[in-house]
Amino acid sequence: MAVLTAERTEEQWLARLIKAHDADLPQLRRMDSFYEGTQPLAYMAPELQRELEETVRQVVINWPRLVVDSLEERLDVEGFRFPDQPESDAELWRIWQANDLDEQSQQGHLDAMVMGRAYVVIGTRDGDATTPLVTVESALDMYAEHDPRTRQIVAAIKRWSEEDERTTIEHATLYLPNSTSWWLKEKGVWIEDPAHPRDDHDLGEVMIEVLANRPRLKCPNGISELADIIPLSDAACKIATDMMVSAEYHATPRRVAFGFGEEDFVDESGRKVSAFSRIIGRMWATEKNRKTGGDGDGADVIQFPEAQLTNFHSTLNLLGSLVASIAGLPPHYVGHSSDNPASADGIRSAESRHIKRAERRQRGNGGTWERVNRKVLRLVTGVWDPRARSLETIWRDASTPTEAQSADAAVKKFTAKIIPLRQTREDLRYTQAQIQRMEEMDREAANDAMARVMAGDMSALEAGWKRPPDDDGEDDDAEQLEGAAA
Incomplete structure (x- = not known):
């Protein structure tokens, strides 16, 4: 550089x-x-x-x-x-x-x-x-x-x-x-x-x-997420390929035939059978007598036991565990399972490192998108907006909590007045477009309730619809409804 x-x-x-x-x-x-x-x-x-x-x-x-x-x-x-x-x-x-x-x-x-x-x-x-x-x-x-x-x-x-x-x-x-x-x-x-x-x-x-991706002080162009995974992937592909070769040539019981000629490997029509048919799935028969020794004209077949492929399975499982450890993946992502299925809490605990890695990517990529938007605003407005230096990227929650857990936590925070309604809806993972539609519905309902109160219908106060607070932090609809009721 x-x-x-x-x-x-x-x-x-x-x-x-x-x-x-x-x-x-x-x-x-x-x-x-x-x-x-x-x-x-x-x-x-x-x-x-x-x-x-x-x-x-x-x-x-x-x-x-x-x-x-x-x-x-x-x-x-x-x-x-x-x-x-x-x-x-x-x-x-x-x-x-x-x-x-x-x-x-x-x-x-x-x-x-x-x-x-x-x-x-x-x-x-x-x-x-x-x-x-x-x-x-x-x-x-x-x-x-x-x-x-x-x-x-x-x-x-x-x-x-x-x-x-x-x-x-x-x-x-x-x-x-x-x-x-x-x-x-x-x-x-x-x-x-x-x-x-x-x-x-x-x-x-x-x-x-x-x-x-993962930029460093001396490497601003980033590092591939695959740098540590490629050697393990190469090894897994090699083992899996060897397993298929073994399945082709060794998993089927092997036979050694004595006293057979090419003329013996024919079908019922007298046509020669393929080499693969000789190995797998066909019955061998000949009219020659079984060879008992000496110079007899008999035939004999010896079968070897088939090869087991469990050594390949164990190696692939080991490599999968290493990939999951290095990449921060939950074990079930690479096919590991046990006789006792993991609980929901256990699954979320296994995902914690993976979620943290995603949040790190959100922070780094968010900075890039914020700089992009500063330049976008410069082209639109013709000036560099100092407010854009504090621009924030809104990301969808990278974790995977259950809907019931998310709702319970968000409602409790809102009820305790720790967070406002908009933040509650964001925590429930509604999109910005959905939240804006909800707020528009809130405003329409609040205006309808105000009109009913002004017409003398005090039951509208029990409707429970409120417009989101304005910039001053006060709920103007609530103030107006209370004044009308008084």
């Missing part, structure tokens, strides 16, 4: 970032192959692999996908809010929905855990100045460099190619603090793309943010 310097030209940045990205691509593709289950078979001699290539196919136990998906399933963004407002910000959520970030954010979280990072690009949208364009990009297509002093992104690049029947055209977008430019490669040289005029926005910041 290096500090952005005025001496470095755009062409130099382009070459530098492409070189760094090319160096990362082999490892990124390797991690991606493990998540997709397309990795090559490990722990097998190359000579044996070549010999068995046509007859043996790898058995993939895709623990890497299990580890990533089980965490990603607990990372759901539900809104954003400023510190001075109790509800989520409607405008930021509108922009979020307009960019399909419900879906794209999940893909970004997943790619970040698989490859260590994903990227979020913020830009303007043609024809709609009030709705910036926000996209989530794969690390296979993008690379960003950080300033070691400020840890801010100083330059980034996005690459893609277009192919036709005769040639391949390489494209790149270069993101710098005050400009965004589009490039294409002609005759081995990068030139600015005449079809895309450059954008000299002069914002002073690169309009890119990184969704980094």
Whole structure:
């Protein structure tokens, strides 16, 4: 990494970032192959692999996908809010929905855990100045460099190619603090793309943010969640493949036949049977006499006992336990069970470390989405809003309590006046849209009750509907209803 310097030209940045990205691509593709289950078979001699290539196919136990998906399933963004407002910000959520970030954010979280990072690009949208364009990009297509002093992104690049029947055209977008430019490669040289005029926005910041998984002080681009799981996954795939080979050749009782010729292995029509039919599931018979010794013309068959596969089962169970321990997964996630099923409390206790890992991801990814929204607001309003520095990401609860437990705890806190009604509904895991509909229903019911009281119907005071408190913390409807009753 290096500090952005005025001496470095755009062409130099382009070459530098492409070189760094090319160096990362082999490892990124390797991690991606493990998540997709397309990795090559490990722990097998190359000579044996070549010999068995046509007859043996790898058995993939895709623990890497299990580890990533089980965490990603607990990372759901539900809104954003400023510190001075109790509800989520409607405008930021509108922009979020307009960019399909419900879906794209999940893909970004997943790619970040698989490859260590994903990227979020913020830009303007043609024809709609009030709705910036926000996209989530794969690390296979993008690379960003950080300033070691400020840890801010100083330059980034996005690459893609277009192919036709005769040639391949390489494209790149270069993101710098005050400009965004589009490039294409002609005759081995990068030139600015005449079809895309450059954008000299002069914002002073690169309009890119990184969704980094487990970033460290010296590794701001993050570390793959699969780094510790891949060796165990390789071992499990090797053992499972060996088990299937053993099942093919050793689990069925083996026979040795003496005194048989090819003419003896025929069906009732006189046609030769396959080698597999000779091994499994067919009766062997011959008219030759049983050989009793000497030079007789008899035949004899000896059967060996079948091989047991329990040694493979034990090894796979051991590897599964190690994966669960390293990844913080509950044992039942990797198929471990006992004769006595775990209680609900036992299951929740087993999930506690897994939930904490999900909450850590929420904190890190939440910071990225808050920085994204600060840049979104800058494009919408034209100024850097200081309030946006205190923006908060609202996440769905990463734990899995029962509905009855959640309701009981939330109601008790609300009854004791520890938390307000809106927080109670958030604790019950209602979405921000559902909460807003409930509050609208509360207001309609309160207005209806007030109208009935003003008409002389005092029974409306017993309805129990109240509007949520205003910014002053007082329930104005309750005050008005009490005044009307008086």
